[in-house]
Amino acid sequence: MILPVYVYGHPLLRQKSVDIAPDYPELANVISDMFDTMYHTNGVGLAAPQVGRSIRLFVVDGKAYEKDEPELANFRKIFLNARMLEETGEPWGFNEGCLSVPTIREDIMRKSTIRIAWQDENFDHHEEVFTGIAARIIQHEYDHLEGVLFVDKVSNLKKTLLRRRLMDISKGKAKVDYRIVAPDKNKKRF
Numbered sequence: 001m002i003l004p005v006y007v008y009g010h011p012l013l014r015q016k017s018v019d020i021a022p023d024y025p026e027l028a029n030v031i032s033d034m035f036d037t038m039y040h041t042n043g044v045g046l047a048a049p050q051v052g053r054s055i056r057l058f059v060v061d062g063k064a065y066e067k068d069e070p071e072l073a074n075f076r077k078i079f080l081n082a083r084m085l086e087e088t089g090e091p092w093g094f095n096e097g098c099l100s101v102p103t104i105r106e107d108i109m110r111k112s113t114i115r116i117a118w119q120d121e122n123f124d125h126h127e128e129v130f131t132g133i134a135a136r137i138i139q140h141e142y143d144h145l146e147g148v149l150f151v152d153k154v155s156n157l158k159k160t161l162l163r164r165r166l167m168d169i170s171k172g173k174a175k176v177d178y179r180i181v182a183p184d185k186n187k188k189r190f
Contacts, residue, residue, distance in 0.1 A: 001033045001036060002033070002036050002037050002040045002178070002179070003033050003034070003036075003037045003051040003052070003179075004051070004052075004178075004179035004180055004181045005037070005041065005050050005051060005099045005100060005178060005179070005180050005181070006049065006050055006051065006052055006100060006180070006181045007100050007101070007102065007169050007170065007172070007174065007180045007181065007182055007183075008100060008101045008149065008151070008166055008169040008170050009166070009167075009169065009170025009171075009182065009183040010100075010170075010181060010182065010183040011183065012049055012052060012054055013049055013050070013100055013144070013147065013149060014147040015049065015054045015147050016054075016145070016146055016147050017047075017048065017049055017054050017055050017056045017057075017144075017145040017146075017147075018054060018055060018056065019055075019056050019081045020055045020056060020057060020080060020081065022123045024055070027121070028121070030048070030053065030057070031057070031059065031078055031121060033051070034046050034048070034051060034057070034058075034059045035059055035061075037051060037178075038059060038061065039061075040178060041099050041176075041178045042064075043099050044060060044061060044062055044063075044064050044065070044137055045058060045059065045060040045061075045137045045138075045140060045141040046058065046059055046099065046141070047141045047142075047144030047145060048144075048145075049144050049145065049147075050099060050100050050144060052181065056080065056081045056082060056145050057078075057079065057080050058079050058082070058141035058142070058144065058145065059076075059077070059078050059079070059141075060075065060076070060077050060079070060134075060137050060138065060141060061075065061076040061077075062075035062076075062133060062134055062137055063075070063076070065133045068133060069132055069133050069134070071134075072133060072134060075134055075137075077120075078120055078121045079116075079118040079119075079120075079138070079141070079142075080118060080119040080120065080121065080123065081118060081119050082116055082117070082118035082138075082142055082145065083116065083117045083118070084114060084115075084116050084139075084142055085114075085115040085116060085117055085127070086114065086115040087110075087111040087113070087114050087139070088111055088112075088113045088114075088115075089111050089112030089113040089131070090111070090112055091109040091110060091111055091112070092109065092110070092112055093107045093108065093109050094107065094108060094110070094133075094136055095107050095108075096108045096136075096140060096150045097150075098140070098149065098150050098151075099178070100144075100149065101149060101150065101151055101166070101169060102169060102174040102175075102176045102180070103165065103169070103174050103175065103176070104151065104162060104165055104166070104169075106150065106151065106154050106158065106162075108150050108153050108154070109153070110135070110136055110139050111135075111139075112131055112132065112135060113129060113130070113131045113135060114129070114130050114131075114135045114138060114139060115127065115128070115129045116128065116130065116138060116142070151166065169182075170182060170183050
């Protein structure tokens with residue numbers, strides 16, 4: 001099922017997400033719905049807060065970047081209860097966008113290498129190092145679990161220049177081809 005995406009200004013996007021246990025209700029359906037929603041919106045990642053759940057869950061699929069990094073052809077993962085352990089390397093800029101901040105793209109600086117611990121959908125533990133675009137996708141989605149949006153990482157001047165567009169998004173005025181939940185009275189726009 002394709003879920004509506006919560007957009008900029010919604011207070012749920014600013015909450016720190018909580019860990020989930022194996023008995024979380026209908027977890028397999030939530031994960032399936034998140035992948036469906038991510039693919040429908042042409043995203044490469046989606047975090048649970050973006051679909052109205054303040055839990056430590058995000059999904060990624062880097063296939064869209066396989067021309068740049070061929071190893072991303074099969075980079076499809078589920079991250080539960082993730083914890084960023086380390087971010088290292090030279091910061092590098094990359095033009096990012098976000099389903100929760102539609103119509104805005106900005107160059108964002110992030111470190112090139114991360115080490116992260118997480119559980120998969122079977123609650124098996126993993127710890128791995130990721131680099132390049134894979135690291136960036138994970139960093140972006142991980143930020144959502146911490147209540148951080150990519151626009152928080154732009155300069156104050158840039159935030160000032162984006163203020164009107166961000167206000168429009170928060171009022172549900174973004175022109176997108178997916179359902180959104182704007183903060184104004186939590187009304188859905190279809």
